[in-house]
Amino acid sequence: MISVKGLHKTFHNARGSVEVLKGIDAEIADGEKVVIIGPSGSGKSTFLRCMNLLETPTLGHIIFDGQDITKKGTDIDKVRMQMGMVFQQFDLFPHMTVEENITLAPVMLKKESKEEARAHAYDLLKMVGLEDKAGSYPKQLSGGQQQRVAIVRALAMNPKMMLFDEPTSALDPEMVGEVLNVMERLADEGMTMAVVTHEMGFAKEVANRVLFVDGGQILEESTPDEFFSHPRNPRAQDFLSKILNT
């Protein structure tokens, strides 16, 4: 589905430059669920955001569905239509109702007629248990509800793959479960997923593979069973001991 080769990313600011990604190679196959974990500032979100070019890689290649999307002249909008993304802060459009949030892109990009998009939105909202919220504005919803709508908004484009950037980190603890449930369901239905998260339970239950990122590199790559019981890399061991003790 997607393969990342030699990915480097350097940010430039007034005080100089910071190399956030120092050569990342990874591959995610069709239907695979990959969880990316690591300490904060490790570059894991940047890695994810490079996959749909929200961040432009400094070096390296990203091949999505057989197409090198880092090549000049790539129609990135076309690529992003097939790659849904869910953000930490939900980022729903506050001036639109839930239904308008969901139907905007499919209708504007001529994937569906207004009626089709509306019916599709209703089906998806039903799947996440929010069919009665179609006419509400985002601010009238709880964080968990907003994030479920954000997932639906991405799914409305029928993407081939979904990227999740710490989808539960901004939620109150009691709302984390409802969002993870939706993601688990999506995983069960065979969606290809790349998830940056601190939810180790989710990683254990759902992931096919765990990538441990620190210092802009993938330090360990293994199945969740192996990773959580026998981490090989010392920094991974250190990281796990810290988060599993709290």
Next chain:
Amino acid sequence: MNRSLSDRLYDALIYKDRWHYITNGLEYTIIITICALIIGLILGSMSAIVKTAYQNNKRNPGLAILNFIVSIYLTVIRGTPTVVQLMIMYFIIWQSGTSLEVAIAAFGINSGAYLAEVLRSGIQSVDRGQMEAGRSLGLSYPQTMWKIILPQAFKNVAPAIFNEFITLLKETSVAGYVGIQELTKGGDIIRSITYDAVPPLLIVALIYLVIVIGLTQILRVIERRLAQSDLR
């Protein structure tokens, strides 16, 4: 000058149907204001988009050129008096234009420069995540700008836009300089006929005041409507 107020009002308005100067003048004032505001909003939005796009992507040469042009536009317009701009437009740049066309263009260009800064701050007040959310769905930059960023930006700066509207309305009072008989000029003509300045000028002032108060009330209603999506 011991004539009664009613006599003076009669002379200023009723005698020989002089009130036409006021009503025709008001019509011009409103036409110029509304047309200029529309032009101003279009020019202002374009300038604001260029400025923000350039700030986010300073290495694009096309944007750099556009940004340079916009900067000159803003500096020149904001650095010179409106009346002077109006006269330059009428006597130098667009000699073939009618007074009305020239006035609409001049006031539109003028208010565009002021609205540009207002709208730029509006665009920047919209959370960065909104642009990313729009782009991540496959919408292009212009599509995201138009459907997602600008509506929120307009809402955030609606009071400032309305202030510009009110300023513009009052500024059109100098359109008499290029031969338009708008409201102020209309009142002034009555003054020059009757040799009595008090009734026509006070009436003109009162009409501006009533319109501005009315617009302010409308602004309140609009703000309440716009706040609909903020209700919990």
